Amino acid sequence: MQERVADEPLALLAYNCRNVGESSQGEVVDETMDAHALDMYNILMQADKLRLDTLKRMIDILTPLQAIELLVASQKLHLSLHEWSKRRDIQMGITQLLNTDYNPSSSSALPPEPES
Incomplete structure (x- = not known):
């Protein structure tokens, strides 16, 4: 290759x-x-x-206990990042972002209010 x-x-x-x-x-x-x-x-x-x-x-x-602790910690980090990303997407209204000009680059900015 x-x-x-x-x-x-x-x-x-x-x-x-x-x-x-x-x-x-x-x-x-x-x-x-x-x-x-x-x-x-x-x-x-x-x-x-x-x-x-x-x-x-x-x-x-690693010792067996250290290996288990490493695997548990890495899985907890992986799952936490996944959940935090999902929550952030929901907070930012990610599904609405696809159809707007809103720029999500500023994490402190609030997403636009959905039209009713």
Whole structure:
């Protein structure tokens, strides 16, 4: 697998387009996008393998009680982040954001009131 940080052919195709998203080289764009998607998939698989290998090695050097505490703490963090994100989405009215010009970049700003 050839790893690329920036896919030069894709960048050149975009640069040479007159309008954003248009190309007279549709087949080349499709092939390049397919290659890019495959590269991204392979990177995600390698990252997941590294994560699992690291976790296994950490558990090997910890006592059984420490390993359990680590796994419990990591799962609690994962679940907490998931719940906090869901709550924040609800508070920000994320379903309404899809149809408005509201900019959620400021976490202190309140979302627009729903129209009744």
